[in-house]
Amino acid sequence: MKNNKFGIILNGLITENPTFVLMLGMCPTLATTTSAVNGLGMGAATMFVLICSNLVVSLLKSLIPDNVRIPSFIVIIATFVTLLEMLMKAYVPSLYESLGLFIPLIVVNCVVLGRAESFASKNNPFDSLLDGLGIGLGFTFALTLLGMVRELLGSGKLFGLTIFPEQYGALVFILAPGAFISLAYLLAIMNKLRKQS
Amino acid sequence: MKKLQSTLVNMVLVLGIIAIVAATLLAWVNQLTAEPIRLAEVAKQQTAIKEVTPAFDAVGKIISYTDETGQNINCYPVLNQNKCVGIAVESYSNAGFNGYIQVMVGFDMNGNIVNYSVLKQAETPGLGTKMVDWFKTDKAAQSILGKNPAKGLRVSKDGGEIDAITAATISSRAFLDAVNRAYTYYQKSLDAVQTAQN
Numbered sequence: 001m002k003n004n005k006f007g008i009i010l011n012g013l014i015t016e017n018p019t020f021v022l023m024l025g026m027c028p029t030l031a032t033t034t035s036a037v038n039g040l041g042m043g044a045a046t047m048f049v050l051i052c053s054n055l056v057v058s059l060l061k062s063l064i065p066d067n068v069r070i071p072s073f074i075v076i077i078a079t080f081v082t083l084l085e086m087l088m089k090a091y092v093p094s095l096y097e098s099l100g101l102f103i104p105l106i107v108v109n110c111v112v113l114g115r116a117e118s119f120a121s122k123n124n125p126f127d128s129l130l131d132g133l134g135i136g137l138g139f140t141f142a143l144t145l146l147g148m149v150r151e152l153l154g155s156g157k158l159f160g161l162t163i164f165p166e167q168y169g170a171l172v173f174i175l176a177p178g179a180f181i182s183l184a185y186l187l188a189i190m191n192k193l194r195k196q197s
Numbered sequence: 198m199k200k201l202q203s204t205l206v207n208m209v210l211v212l213g214i215i216a217i218v219a220a221t222l223l224a225w226v227n228q229l230t231a232e233p234i235r236l237a238e239v240a241k242q243q244t245a246i247k248e249v250t251p252a253f254d255a256v257g258k259i260i261s262y263t264d265e266t267g268q269n270i271n272c273y274p275v276l277n278q279n280k281c282v283g284i285a286v287e288s289y290s291n292a293g294f295n296g297y298i299q300v301m302v303g304f305d306m307n308g309n310i311v312n313y314s315v316l317k318q319a320e321t322p323g324l325g326t327k328m329v330d331w332f333k334t335d336k337a338a339q340s341i342l343g344k345n346p347a348k349g350l351r352v353s354k355d356g357g358e359i360d361a362i363t364a365a366t367i368s369s370r371a372f373l374d375a376v377n378r379a380y381t382y383y384q385k386s387l388d389a390v391q392t393a394q395n
C-alpha cells in the first residue's frame with residue numbers, strides 16, 4: 001500500500017478498481033446497469049456501505065477476536081445495508097424500486113466484505129475511510145460507465161436524454177447478454193489503457 | 198492496543214454487544230423512517246388514483262376484497278360533491294412474463310375504462326415494459342381507454358379486439374387479465390357503493 005492519502009483513493013479508483021481489475025461484485029454490476037442512473041445509484045449505495053463499514057471495522061479491529069471476525073463484519077455490514085434500505089425507501093422510493101432486490105444483496109457483495117477483511121482490519125480508521133471512498137468511487141465509476149454504454153446502445157438515451165430514436169437501439173444491450181458483452185469490451189479497453197500507462 | 202484473545206467469553210461478549218448495538222440502531226432508524234415510508238406509499242397511491250379516474254374532490258371509503266388465492270384487491274371510490282363518479286381498482290395478474298404485475302385501473306360509473314397506471318411489473322425491458330404506455334396510445338386498436346370490459350378484453354391473437362404489444366403477447370395477455378379482474382371487482386364494489394348511497 002502506498003503511504004500518501006491520495007494514493008489510497010487512486011488505488012481504489014484505478015489500480016485496484018473492484019470491477020475492472022479485481023473483478024469482484026459482478027452480480028450487481030451485470031444486473032443493475034440497465035441505465036446510467038441505475039448504475040450510479042447502485043454504485044453510490046455500495047459506496048455508502050463501504051465507507052461506513054470500513055470505518056467501523058477499522059475502529060473495532062482490536063476489540064474483535066480473530067475467530068469471530070467474519071460474523072462480526074457481516075453484522076456490521078448488514079446493519080448499514082438495512083439502514084440504507086430504510087432510508088432509500090423513505091426518501092428516494094423511485095430509485096429504491098428500480099434497484100429492488102439488489103439493495104439488500106449489498107450485504108453479500110464480496111467487495112464490501114473483501115475490503116473489510118483485507119484493508120480495514122489492518123489499517124487505521126482514516127486510511128480505511130479513504131479506502132472505502134476510493135473503492136466506492138471505482139465501483140460507481142465502473143457501474144455508471146457500463147450503464148451509460150448499455151443505455152445508449154440499447155435505447156438511444158443517456159441519463160434519460162434521448163440521443164437517437166429508440167427503435168434504432170439494439171435491445172440486447174438492455175438484456176442480460178448485452179451486460180456481458182459490454183463488460184467484456186470495457187474490460188478489454190481498460191486493460192489496454194492500463195498496459196500503456 | 199493488543200488484540201483480544203479468541204476465548205469463548207470474549208467471542209460471545211463481542212459478537213453479542215455488536216449485535217445489540219446493531220439492533221438498537223436499526224430499531225431507532227426504523228421508527229424514524231416508518232412515517233416517511235408510509236407517506237411515500239400513500240402519495241404514490243394517491244397519484245395513481247388521480248391519474249386513472251374522472252376529476253374528483255375526495256376519495257371515499259376503501260372497499261377491500263380478498264380473492265380466491267388470498268390476494269387483496271382494493272377498490273377506491275372517488276367522490277365529486279359527495280356523489281360517486283368513478284372507482285379505481287388496484288388489480289393484479291400472476292401471468293406476466295416475469296410473474297406478478299400490479300395495475301391500477303379506473304372506471305367511470307358506466308364501467309368504461311378511464312385510464313390505467315402500472316404500479317408494479319418486472320417484464321422484459323423494451324418489450325413487456327411498454328405496457329406502461331401501449332394500452333393508452335390511440336393507435337390502431339391498441340388503446341383500452343373508453344372500452345367496457347363487460348365481455349372481457351382479449352388480444353386480437355386470441356380473437357379479441359385489442360392489439361397486443363409487438364413481441365410481447367404474454368405480457369399483453371397478463372395485462373388484460375389484470376384489467377378484466379379489475380372489472381370484476383369494480384362491479385362488486387359498484388353494488389356496494391350504490392347500496393351505501395341509497
